[in-house]
Amino acid sequence: MDKKLTHSIEDYLEMIYILSQEDQSIRITDIAARMQVRKSSIVSAVKKLEHCGFVQHEPYGSIILTPEGISQGSEVYRKHIVLKTFFSEILGLSEEIAEKDACNFEHYISDQTVSAIVKLAEKLQKEKKNHSI
Numbered sequence: 001m002d003k004k005l006t007h008s009i010e011d012y013l014e015m016i017y018i019l020s021q022e023d024q025s026i027r028i029t030d031i032a033a034r035m036q037v038r039k040s041s042i043v044s045a046v047k048k049l050e051h052c053g054f055v056q057h058e059p060y061g062s063i064i065l066t067p068e069g070i071s072q073g074s075e076v077y078r079k080h081i082v083l084k085t086f087f088s089e090i091l092g093l094s095e096e097i098a099e100k101d102a103c104n105f106e107h108y109i110s111d112q113t114v115s116a117i118v119k120l121a122e123k124l125q126k127e128k129k130n131h132s133i
Contacts, residue, residue, distance in 0.1 A: 009048050012031065012046070013054055013072060016049070017070065017074055079109060084098045084102035090120075
């Protein structure tokens with residue numbers, strides 16, 4: 001089974017993960033409303049995610065993340081948050097640009113690079129705090 005996801009499919013998985021943190025029941029219409037895309041696009045993406053073992057979905061029913069889906073979705077979301085925070089708080093980019101760039105970068109960046117960014121951000125924030133005392 002091929003588990004290589006396209007960037008757009010990763011975006012759907014990330015959104016399903018985010019919605020799962022807000023509500024237990026996730027439906028195609030919930031994703032469509034949040035992402036502002038056609039339901040047919042979401043149905044196609046959910047089928048791919050189901051084939052890969054990341055979600056369970058009965059037609060017209062709720063979408064449920066599998067343990068592997070939770071793991072993969074949370075990782076994409078974590079990368080997004082780390083990047084957005086770094087871009088806005090450390091680099092001083094606007095929220096809009098930080099959001100857009102984080103959404104693009106999250107698909108390419110390695111876990112090691114994300115860890116390095118977190119360490120750098122923590123170091124810079126600690127130095128900033130020490131200088132302001």
